Amino acid sequence: MIHHLKALWKFRHFLMALVKLDLRQRYRRSVLGIGWSLLNPIAMTVVFTVVFSSLLGNGDPITYAASVLTGMAIWGFLRDSALNGCRCFMANEAYIRQSPIPYTVYTLRTVLGQAIHSMIALAVVTVMIAIFHSNVLVLARIFYILPGLVLILMAAWGATTIAAFATVYFHDTQHLLEVAAQILFFLTPIMYTRKLLDDKQLGWLVDVNPIYWLLELTRTPLLTGHVPTLQMYVAGGAVAAALVGLAAGTVAWLQKRVIFHL
Amino acid sequence: MAKIDVQDASIVFNVRQNRQVSLKEYIVKGLFRRSINPEVTIHALSNINLNAKDGDRVGIIGHNGAGKTTLLKMLAGIYPPTEGTCCVEGKICSLFDITLGFEQDATGWENIAYRSYLQGVSPSVLREKIKSIGEFSELGEFLTLPVRNYSAGMRMRLAFSIATAAEPEVLLIDEVLAAGDMAFQVKARTRMRELMSAARLMVLVSHDLNTIREVCNRALWLKRGKVVREGPSAEVVQAYMDDVAVRTKARQSRQSGELENAAA
Numbered sequence: 001m002i003h004h005l006k007a008l009w010k011f012r013h014f015l016m017a018l019v020k021l022d023l024r025q026r027y028r029r030s031v032l033g034i035g036w037s038l039l040n041p042i043a044m045t046v047v048f049t050v051v052f053s054s055l056l057g058n059g060d061p062i063t064y065a066a067s068v069l070t071g072m073a074i075w076g077f078l079r080d081s082a083l084n085g086c087r088c089f090m091a092n093e094a095y096i097r098q099s100p101i102p103y104t105v106y107t108l109r110t111v112l113g114q115a116i117h118s119m120i121a122l123a124v125v126t127v128m129i130a131i132f133h134s135n136v137l138v139l140a141r142i143f144y145i146l147p148g149l150v151l152i153l154m155a156a157w158g159a160t161t162i163a164a165f166a167t168v169y170f171h172d173t174q175h176l177l178e179v180a181a182q183i184l185f186f187l188t189p190i191m192y193t194r195k196l197l198d199d200k201q202l203g204w205l206v207d208v209n210p211i212y213w214l215l216e217l218t219r220t221p222l223l224t225g226h227v228p229t230l231q232m233y234v235a236g237g238a239v240a241a242a243l244v245g246l247a248a249g250t251v252a253w254l255q256k257r258v259i260f261h262l
Numbered sequence: 263m264a265k266i267d268v269q270d271a272s273i274v275f276n277v278r279q280n281r282q283v284s285l286k287e288y289i290v291k292g293l294f295r296r297s298i299n300p301e302v303t304i305h306a307l308s309n310i311n312l313n314a315k316d317g318d319r320v321g322i323i324g325h326n327g328a329g330k331t332t333l334l335k336m337l338a339g340i341y342p343p344t345e346g347t348c349c350v351e352g353k354i355c356s357l358f359d360i361t362l363g364f365e366q367d368a369t370g371w372e373n374i375a376y377r378s379y380l381q382g383v384s385p386s387v388l389r390e391k392i393k394s395i396g397e398f399s400e401l402g403e404f405l406t407l408p409v410r411n412y413s414a415g416m417r418m419r420l421a422f423s424i425a426t427a428a429e430p431e432v433l434l435i436d437e438v439l440a441a442g443d444m445a446f447q448v449k450a451r452t453r454m455r456e457l458m459s460a461a462r463l464m465v466l467v468s469h470d471l472n473t474i475r476e477v478c479n480r481a482l483w484l485k486r487g488k489v490v491r492e493g494p495s496a497e498v499v500q501a502y503m504d505d506v507a508v509r510t511k512a513r514q515s516r517q518s519g520e521l522e523n524a525a526a
Contacts, residue, residue: 014379021368021376094363098356099380100339172284256342260275 085160148217158243264352355430370405
């Protein structure tokens with residue numbers, strides 16, 4: 001394990017250079033640059049707000065929009081990390097066949113690229129809330145959510161790594177994951193609030209949803225300014241630790257075999 | 263000090279006939295116990311022993327598919343041995359598959375940086391070296407263009423320039439590389455010779471038996487993943503050539519025998 005981390009540190013320049021390249025590629029491909037890639041979450045939020053804010057929200061479209069956009073940013077990060085993770089080893093196959101460097105470099109390439117991308121969306125939300133409340137102090141809330149973001153990053157790395165290794169053995173992993181993501185999206189309070197389910201005695205659906213606990217570490221503090229309770233940190237931390245543990249186990253188990261199946 | 267210590271190393275792995283399975287198929291197969299996509303076991307290397315130390319120049323010969331490249335990749339650490347141990351001490355530089363894995367949308371300069379980082383070079387060292395790598399490739403202004411637009415020869419030049427810029431202790435080479443046009447080939451050969459003499463330890467895979475005899479002091483003859491013979495390069499090369507001659511003769515006489523039978 002220590003050996004693995006040491007090797008990872010040795011190749012940090014390689015990793016960071018590729019992450020930088022990926023981001024540049026992503027934003028250069030279109031005239032609108034960063035704006036274009038934010039278009040999807042923003043467009044979705046607008047649609048949701050227009051259609052659902054009176055139905056599922058508390059009647060205040062701005063609060064609803066901010067809540068949806070935050071949720072979409074975090075959710076999109078987790079989903080896209082895992083989905084892109086499926087292609088991760090195939091995309092880096094030429095490097096893998098040339099140099100014996102830790103596989104984590106490639107999964108981190110996927111995750112870090114997505115993370116920076118999602119941070120931009122989160123920054124947009126924060127600025128939006130600050131403008132709406134005409135309160136610059138809202139911007140300080142970004143510090144409340146830092147521990148939560150770290151946990152989410154860890155969870156995303158875990159999911160990406162597991163997806164990457166699984167795809168080498170089962171090539172339909174990405175397809176199955178897309179189906180699972182679609183289901184999870186509707187099971188997670190992103191476009192509706194938790195209260196809606198609680199009223200129907202369906203709160204347990206949310207309690208057993210690991211995504212919800214990760215989401216709540218960032219969304220509520222960002223929107224309301226309340227610091228998450230210790231219990232929430234424990235729940236979110238447990239989810240992240242479980243995913244990282246599973247991923248580390250997968251790496252240890254398969255890192256010496258996966259090359260024969262690429 | 264550079265050292266190679268391979269003990270009783272084997273590489274055996276299973277592949278599916280139809281490349282990969284889907285999870286769906288895996289579950290269905292589990293339910294009905296009927297395989298439409300059987301596993302095939304591949305013995306890429308069997309019980310290889312190899313010891314080399316500073317100053318050794320080891321040549322590896324054998325037919326295509328004998329496991330030469332697999333052995334080289336095992337020494338490079340890319341294929342882990344499934345049995346036995348493979349221990350290589352010293353900074354490794356491997357020259358195989360070097361034209362693969364360029365970032366297509368990045369420029370030549372950027373790719374020099376990526377490749378160098380992949381070899382473990384730090385940014386400060388790279389700053390000193392990057393100019394001479396670019397100059398050696400003679401690609402000039404093309405280096406500011408994306409690699410996507412390069413011809414095969416240009417890629418080869420760039421890859422060769424980056425790969426040979428390292429100062430390795432253990433040098434692993436698959437075939438002598440024919441890089442670019444005539445003028446560049448002369449340059450490349452000089453660079454190769456410099457590299458070979460600078461490296462403490464070298465393992466060379468080649469079909470050019472004369473090169474093996476000249477450059478290497480030891481040789482290893484592989485056949486279907488097994489070592490047939492190991493020893494001083496002249497002896498092993500001679501034995502290999504004799505074997506090839508005997509087989510060719512046998513094939514010829516068999517063919518002519520068949521011809522005579524057909525005529526009669």
